[in-house]
Amino acid sequence: MKVAVLASGRGSNLQAMIAEWQEGTLPVEFVGVGSNNLDAMALTIAEKAGIPVRAFPRDNYNDKSEQETDILNWLEDIGTELLILAGYMLVLSPRFVRTAEYPIVNIHPALLPSFPGLHAQKQALDYGVKVSGCTVHYVDEGMDSGPIILQETVPVFDEDDEETLSARILKKEHIIYPEAIRLLANGKVKRDGRRVIIQRDS
Structure with missing residues (x-):
């Protein structure tokens, strides 16, 4: 499966995927990593792994639509x-x-449909939940509202702040995001409306 990645920052989830790909446990071909940020560490990580990169800084375009058109053309x-x-x-x-004309997937640092959008970890803490986690989901036209592929939970401790909870969730992200991509690449993921069915090997 030919996989492209869009990233804006440090690229830790990308690094986790590349590590498994280099070990031969992620059956994909990374065809490109793009970013809206010229200084994104994700671009450096990709280049070191021999993956083609492309930057799409907002200042190069008249508006967001023109920027997205360029990204779509590149992806095609x-x-x-x-x-x-x-x-x-x-x-x-x-x-x-x-x-x-291809699926788009994302990972979110909360157990969707709870706490979509920005600062999900802070939202969870402010709400007082005892369990949080992360969600790999398909991207649709809403905000973090697409069908759920995989989820993983983490406990929320009384002494947690946004930084400590985020770090605990990120460790789980690095496990379930490559796993979700592996399942997709191996044809083990089927969509039935909002339900996503994972076909596990017996």
Whole structure:
């Protein structure tokens, strides 16, 4: 499966995927890593792994629509079969999602549908939940509202702050995001409306 990644920052989830790919346990071909941020560490990580990179800084475009059109054309040119969002800090427009002829997946640092949007870990702490976690989901035209592929839980401790909870969730992200991509690449994920069925090997 030809996989492209969009990332904006440190690229820790991308690094986790590349590590498994280099070990031969992630059956994909990384065809490109793109970013809206010229200084994104994700671009450096990809380059070191020999993956082609491309930057799409907002200042190069008249508006967001023009920027997204350029990204979509790039994704088509490199033969994308699956688009992974890994810390991509721009919300894809409904037009982008409708135009893409391949699945788009994202990971969110909360147990969706609870706490969508920004600062999900702080939202969870402010609400007083005892369990949080992360969610790999398909991207649709809403905000973190697409069908759920995988979820993993983490406990919330009384002494937690946003930083400590985020760090605990991130460790789980690095496990379940590559696993979700592996399942998708191996054809083990089936969608039935909002339900996502995982076909596990017996």
